[in-house]
Amino acid sequence: MQAVQFSEHGGRDVIEYGDFADPSPGRGEVLIDVKAGALNHLDIWTRKGLPGIDLEMPHIPGSDAAGVVTEVGEGVSRFSEGDHAAVSAGVSCGECEFCRDGEESLCVSFHIIGEHVRGVHAEQAVVPADNLVPVPDHVDWEVAGSASLVFQTAWRMLLSQGDLRPGESVLVLGASGGVGHAAVQIADYAGAEVYATASTEEKLQHAEECGADHVIDYEANDFAEEITEMTGKRGVDMVVDHVGAATYPDSLKSLAKGGRIVTCGATTGPNPDAGLNRIFWNQLSVIGSTMATPGEVDDVLELVWDGTFEPRIREVLPMSEAARAHEMIENREGFGKVVVRPDSEL
Structure with missing residues (x-):
């Protein structure tokens, strides 16, 4: 597959778009064919390097994406092949007292997809099933891929x-x-x-x-x-x-x-x-405040899917122009979200 990636921290010149090993879902995971993703300031900080976070290199950035489920791992029952889904990037440990059964997570062990582990700005992405939200078929990919985190x-x-x-x-x-x-x-x-x-x-x-x-x-x-x-x-x-x-x-x-x-x-x-x-x-x-609980994510995204809220899109770019997308975020160009799509989807 093709993926946005970098092998060292630095400026926008470290960003590449090229071959990366195809992912495969493990137990509790889902493989999605990514249709659209979006940038956040988090992607800039991750590229430059965050204190205390030692990334596996090369790193794929991206905490926002949506796509079509193409394969489900063992133990997954919430999704089937062909479903539309969006990524919700916050991952709790699911075990400590601060998880509170997932209803009001303040988990001190939680990590963020795209920040602490490889992200989703690629043609394909493997995501824990618990970190996917169903998307109605009528919702545009640019909307589905840019709404969740913000x-x-x-x-x-x-x-x-x-x-x-x-x-x-x-x-x-x-x-x-x-x-x-x-x-x-x-x-x-x-x-x-x-x-x-x-x-x-x-x-x-x-x-x-x-x-x-x-x-x-x-x-x-x-x-x-x-x-x-x-x-x-x-x-x-x-x-x-x-x-x-x-x-x-x-x-x-x-x-x-x-x-x-x-x-x-x-x-x-x-x-x-x-x-x-x-x-x-x-x-x-x-x-x-940071991220949201699963219930909060469901509540607010339902209001995005029905059109009550609208992620404003300032630009849609191919993933091969990810460096330009980073530049737009860093220079505060325009209003709203910068969306990237795999080149094969354009």
């Missing part, structure tokens, strides 16, 4: 961890990215008043189309000052911040008393000034 992450952040309620106000930072544009849609669906930041007029317009009530160009304006003015000095009830060190201080400033930040990542660095004085004085909460 929508499950945003759903858990806002609703499960953040407990966002109707009538509350929420600020979504980086609304043009994958998690950001999913968070705008979910916050609007939850009945919140949605503020969103982006860096160009085109991206701000897309954010409004996704459900943002108010938009802020963070390149031209200090978003914390804008929130203070827009809310009559009150602030918002929740900030969705996956940017990290560069935005965290202003995220705290943007919160109303008793407000909360929910974070799933730190693309600009993980160690900002904690701001403890502001946290205790205004009785703020800082809440971590």
